[in-house]
Amino acid sequence: MQRAKMDLWVGLFVIAGIGALLILALQVGNLGTYSEDKSYTLVGNFENIGGLKIRSPVKSAGVVVGRVMDIQFSAKTFDAVVTMNIDDRYQFPKDTFASILTSGLLGAQYVGLAAGGDEGMLKSGDKIMKTNSALVLEEMIGQFLFDKASEDDEGDSDKF
């Protein structure tokens, strides 16, 4: 085979390979909406994070505004310290309420931010003061059974 023709084919091969990588990055992956460097961090202490994981989304009004970057257990306060990266475009008031919610019945868990009415905005590294833990199924069922049992007790005492 001629030299020039071989070079042409190799050139086409490399272009096709890099093109495939670009397709993977832009069409299949999320590089098109990738903006990690322009973000700030917020910290929240939760009593129970349930099934929250690193890289879980942080949503406000259903829109993804950031991601969970780190989850640690604090040995001082005995609760979970969740560090979140929030997109710079979105600023939240100081009295923002953070709660751990579930998408769908069996879906993944995420952090929901509900904006408050304060004038001042949260800055990078600030702590969210108002938090709400995840709902744990066992605790809910336990609570339900306990309520049911006490109701029955009241019912019994009415009879006598």
Add this chain to the structure above:
Amino acid sequence: MPRRIVIGIRGIGHRVIDSVWRLGYAARFFSLILLKSGTSMRRFGLIIRELYFTGVLTMVIILVSGLFVGMVLGLQGYETLQKFGAETAVGTLVALSLVRELGPVVAGLLFASRAGSAITAEIGLMKATEQLEAMGMMAVDPIARVVAPRFWAGVISMPLLAAMFSAMGVFGGYLVAVVLIGVDEGSFWSQMQSVVDFRFDIVNGIIKTCVFGVAITAIAVFEGYNAPPTAEGVSGATTRTVVTSALVILGLDFVLTSFMFRGVG
């Protein structure tokens, strides 16, 4: 009876020493390739010639098998997911399994059997016909002239081939799920894009393919260079290249996966 036991133990010992010797020789050979690749980098035309044989000629089989693997994934994924009413997640299933695992592994297996075996047979035959010795006589280093260009061509073409495999597979999944079956196109792509992460999924997949590329071509050139200079020896070396590469790919894939995807997602 005791004599037979002694012979048996000797046989085991011989095999162990032999395989350790081979491993050490392979490591020395590998570092020799790296040391002498500067010369072949300066003559990049040699690498381009090998890129044609390892890369361009492997492209067809990679593209066709990628398409079919993606189509089968789309079909099977749809069959199971529609039972839960989650058929739009078929895009996520196809893309994640291709980018993380199937793309690097299947492309690596195909690359080993298509290009790796050819490299081994070529170098082994060069050795059997004493071309390598002749080069040495003319003060041309056979490792710099013959082995290193083939090694680098394999290392360069493997990630590109795996990327083509994955892209073609996603296209095949799209073809079956959206065009043939009629899953909603918008949610097919948007669910895929919301789950597949550039850093954690795609970059990790590329790292895997680079590791596989180095492993496959190192095995191929070593087996070829180390082949007994007979027709039987070359055929045995070619078989060993394919078998060893396949085992190494699957083993390395487990090791890399357990490092990369632990505790995320």
